[in-house]
Amino acid sequence: MLDILGNYKKIGIVTHINPDPDAIGSGLALMKTINLNFNTEVNFFINEPLTDYFNFFDVNEITISDADNCYDVDLLISVDCGSIDRVAKEGIVYKDLINIDHHVSKNDFGISNFINTEACSTAEILFDIFENNNFKINSEIALCLYYGFMSDTGNLSWGKVNSTTLNKLAKLKLYGVDHELVSKNLFGRRKIKNLRLMGYVLQNFILIERLKFCYFVMNKDVLETLDAKYEDCEGIIELMKTLEGYDIFLLLKEHRSEFKGSLRSNNVDVNKLASIFGGGGHKKAAGFSISESSDKIINRIKIYLGNL
Numbered sequence: 545m546l547d548i549l550g551n552y553k554k555i556g557i558v559t560h561i562n563p564d565p566d567a568i569g570s571g572l573a574l575m576k577t578i579n580l581n582f583n584t585e586v587n588f589f590i591n592e593p594l595t596d597y598f599n600f601f602d603v604n605e606i607t608i609s610d611a612d613n614c615y616d617v618d619l620l621i622s623v624d625c626g627s628i629d630r631v632a633k634e635g636i637v638y639k640d641l642i643n644i645d646h647h648v649s650k651n652d653f654g655i656s657n658f659i660n661t662e663a664c665s666t667a668e669i670l671f672d673i674f675e676n677n678n679f680k681i682n683s684e685i686a687l688c689l690y691y692g693f694m695s696d697t698g699n700l701s702w703g704k705v706n707s708t709t710l711n712k713l714a715k716l717k718l719y720g721v722d723h724e725l726v727s728k729n730l731f732g733r734r735k736i737k738n739l740r741l742m743g744y745v746l747q748n749f750i751l752i753e754r755l756k757f758c759y760f761v762m763n764k765d766v767l768e769t770l771d772a773k774y775e776d777c778e779g780i781i782e783l784m785k786t787l788e789g790y791d792i793f794l795l796l797k798e799h800r801s802e803f804k805g806s807l808r809s810n811n812v813d814v815n816k817l818a819s820i821f822g823g824g825g826h827k828k829a830a831g832f833s834i835s836e837s838s839d840k841i842i843n844r845i846k847i848y849l850g851n852l
């Protein structure tokens with residue numbers, strides 16, 4: 545069905561705001577595949593410059609669009625967007641829109657929609673589309689897709705990985721993908737401040753044994769003392785939740801005038817727990833933002849857990 549791509553003169557690709565590795569890998573893979581297979585002008589647009597986390601790629605291949613930098617396209621393709629309000633399309637004027645996505649959400653907002661909620665990543669859906677349409681791919685494209693697969697499966701350790709996923713990765717590997725390089729870039733590099741902060745949290749988190757509850761309040765004082773920023777808290781909650789014998793984990797981070805909570809669990813539905821603060825997510829991972837004192841938040845959680 546994507547053979548209609550050749551009918552469009554100018555194609556734009558966009559993804560969601562705050563793009564993650566699957567979003568960027570998928571956008572780049574699609575742009576490179578259109579370039580290789582069609583005589584069509586194609587650009588991948590984002591609304592804000594990427595952090596250096598993405599310097600694995602040549603980010604100059606991506607165009608920044610915003611209110612001051614506007615572009616006209618005939619067809620816009622959004623990748624990895626669960627809803628139309630998540631699409632980072634500021635500064636893009638378009639006629640038709642196609643959506644390619646794997647979220648369980650309101651994502652059928654295009655004139656055509658390639659949605660597969662069973663796919664582990666948007667990169668996997670693209671791989672299927674490329675194969676079904678006999679599109680040529682090359683080693684660069686394979687690398688971008690592989691990166692999307694690996695990031696959205698947590699290095700192949702989460703839910704939707706099955707033998708089909710592994711078969712597709714095997715096919716990508718045949719293009720010479722350096723799997724070590726991909727995993728190192730996604731999961732094996734941290735900034736010194738992030739590591740120091742992790743060390744601090746691991747030394748100082750609070751344990752409430754009777755509730756199997758482990759938490760830490762990262763207020764601005766802690767960040768200042770360690771000369772770190774809110775962004776340096778990345779990945780700390782994932783480390784906390786490896787603690788044996790505990791069920792609920794919370795990292796409460798002071799950010800601007802509110803607290804942002806990251807919740808993880810093994811056995812308790814933290815989506816429900818987050819909802820008492822107006823947040824949500826998944827059963828094992830959820831979050832919330834609230835302007836309330838940290839003592840109050842912790843107390844409400846203790847009461848909730850005590851009543852389970």
Ligand SMILES: [Mn+2]
Pocket residue numbers: 566567624646665666696
């Ligand atoms: Mn994704």
